[in-house]
Amino acid sequence: MIIGVVAGTALVALIILIVLFKLMWRVAEPNEALVISGSRHRTDGVDNGLGFRIVTGRGTLVIPGVQAVRKLSLDLNQTELSVECVTQQGIPLKVQGVVIFKVGDDYVSIANAARRFLDQQKFMGNRVHNLFAGHLRSIVGGLTVEEMIRDRDKLTAQTRAASGTEMEKLGLIVDSLQIHEIDDPTGYIKNLAAPHAAAVQRDARIAQAEASRLATEAEQKAAARMSEATRDSEILQAGYQAERDKAAATAQQAGPLAEAAARQEVVVQETRVSELEANRREMQLQADVRKPADAHAYERRTLAEADRDARISAAQANARETELAAAAEATRVKTRAAAEAEATRARGEAAAASTRATGEAEAAAAKARGLAEAESDRAKGLAEAAAIQARAAALAENQEAVVAQQLAEKWPEIVQAGAAAFGNVDHMVLLNGADGMSEMFAKALTMGGTGLGLARQLLSAMNPPATAPAADPAGPVAPVTPLNGTRITVQEEGPQSV
Template sequence: MPMFVGVVAGAAVAAVLVLVGVFKLMWRVAEPNEALIISGSTHRTEGLEAGMGFRIVTGRGTLVLPGVQAVRKLSLDLNETELHVDCVTHQGIPLKVRGVVIFKVGDDFVSIANAARRFLDQQKLMSERVHNVFAGHLRSIVGGLTVEDMIRDREKLTGQTRAACGTEMEKLGLIVDSLQIHEIEDPTGYIQNLAMPHAAAVQRDARIAQAEANRLATEAEQQSYARMAEATRDSEILQAGYQAERDHAGAKARQAGPLADAAARQEVVVQETRVAELEADRREQQLQADIRKPADARAYEKRTLAEAERDARISAAQAKAKETELAAAAEATRVKAAAGAEAQATEARGAAAATATRVTGEAEAASARARGLAEAEAVKAKGLAEADAIKARAAALAENQEAVVAQQLAENWPEIVRAGASAFGNVDNMVLLNGADGMAELFAKALTMGGTGLGLARQLLASMNQNGPSANGTSPLNGITGAPSQKVPVEEG
């Protein structure tokens, strides 16, 4: 019996331990800075659509069925992302905006659900996504502002950026706890140049205030030194007076007797001194009347003359300066007029030269055209004349061949004789046996061999009548220069 009780008790304890272990395995508690996302069954959460597919637990515990439901945690801690955005203002000035965004997942179930759908397994990428959202809106907002607006009302820039990003952050399930613009960097120096006039004015006012303070301090020091000197003087005077009184009393005490004599003599001296003073006054008045007043009059005269001369020189110098200024203005006007006239003359010469060049070119073109037309007319006239001559010769040959042949022979007879005489060109020595008759006979034979004579002319004319004029438009008689030369048999003796 005791053994049975022990077994039952052991079994009960084991069952309790198993139940505790199972309970701890199934029980999940959400920390204050996190939310439990339990998926695996259909749940209805207030504020969310039906059939969301997961359950949200915050700040309490809940039972989870292992193997059936999955539990994941979504942090509700604050997150921070640095903003380093390159922007361009409405004025086209590039700026670098530096700031920080502090955000977190919203505490309501809608925000937690939106954030869970987007960042549950990518919570490390949350800062990057937020940075991209704020960077885009910050560039857009800065593009519509000027540098002066951003400097004077930075809160306006912050408010507009938060308002522009609010909707997108709400879709992401995030809320912005803080947005701060720390610094606006200006690589072009525009902001520094914008502050220079104010800085210069502040420096000017500071220097003026410092100079005024120095002046007041110097005046105060001088007044202090003057009062110190005055006090020292008064003190020394009083001390000297007291010392004189002491000396006087001592002298009286030591010289009581001599003082009586001295007093008597002093009275005499006083009277004499009074007389001397009256005499001196009389002499001084006489000197005033005789010397000083005339001297003052002469000094006044010289001073007046000197001032008048100085004013005259100043007036002359001013007149000279005015004259020089007028002369310079006149010279400038003259130079300007001369320059304008020269420019107009240069323009006129250029126009005349251009006109002359154009006229010369047109004249040369007309002359060349006229020469070409004249040469063409001359060639045409020459050709027509030669054609007319050929026609005339042809007509003459048809009517009187003998006369035409005789004319041709007469025109070419020098050539015929020259051709016949060429037969003697190679003879070194010649001996004639029958004298002058032999010479005449020899020349007759040479001429007969050098040219064909009238018979040859007739043959040529007959050939021309059969074949017509030659292709080049000239008569065959024009080409007669004599037959080939032959050596005359010569008997040498």
């Protein structure tokens, strides 16, 4: 009985101890820290006299009613950043990002966080947002838009470095800071990217055009090869078809060809007979007509050649006589000229001494005059050369017109030479009017010499014969003065006297 009571009492005491131990034992989860206050404890790394104890990752006894136990979460927290900033260039931007943070694992960080956020853990994100927003505005104010775009890591690093001290005081550590987006309400970033976008678009269009060109060239080459293959095939087919058509035509025309060959043989024989007949007639004509005609022509040709040789011999004799007379005259003139030249040389040598000084004095002036005259002669020679060239060109193109112009220039002399034939005539009566005048002038001009024959032709071309008026039967009969002993009377409207 006593043993049972003792055993029961011991069991009850054990149960009470277990219940008390359960009530007093607290275990910290891996993601939390127990903050036990109500007694002075020493914690490694923490100054004495904190008034609370920190337990992480293990269990501890807590005296109910004497000590208070509260939990501080060590989980990750995040806060969204949406900060309106102004850059160094004065351009407003809106920076959006996220900060992932937590309470530090060391006792100092847990103690600092417990003092500030133990009962306000839900406001921890707002405090961190305000902290990072202030530092972010300060850092963005010292950067340009280009630096922020091209080096976001620099912005992130500076922001974390600037907020590190404050976060350490709060007992917090930053696991990650990311800048998601930089909004540009003024469009500066878009305009900044416009030249690069245009260059990329230009390069893309150029690459597309080059690719299109290469594709077009390849398609054209392929089409050309297809056309060549089609052409070769059609040529071969046409050749085969031509051979088939030729064979068919040959087979169809075998009979007509045999008949034509027989007829051709007949025609050949008839042609040979005709040729023999033609040869016989030709030989007959040779004997009857051609040989007598050739003999007569040979006789006339021989007589003409003999007459021509006689005239040539007479002309050569006259030319030789004229040449000898000219040579004698030239020798005489040359002798006289040599004598005069010798005399002139003697006189010149005598006068050279006296005239040399004067000549040297006048040399400069004479040289200037000579240069001027030479330039004038040169210009005149160029003009004459141009005129001769133009006259030669005109003569090549229209010889008759040039000859007519030269005759027209010499016309006064030609007329004067022709008028000399009438120097001893006191009175002349023309019997046939204008025709008689033209004929008389032509004869008179012809009397002026062989060169005047051209003038007569020019006169005939310039004064075509006028149609003589019809004779009036009732008109007067004009008596004229006898010429060469013959008296001639002509009936017409009236004689013209010169």
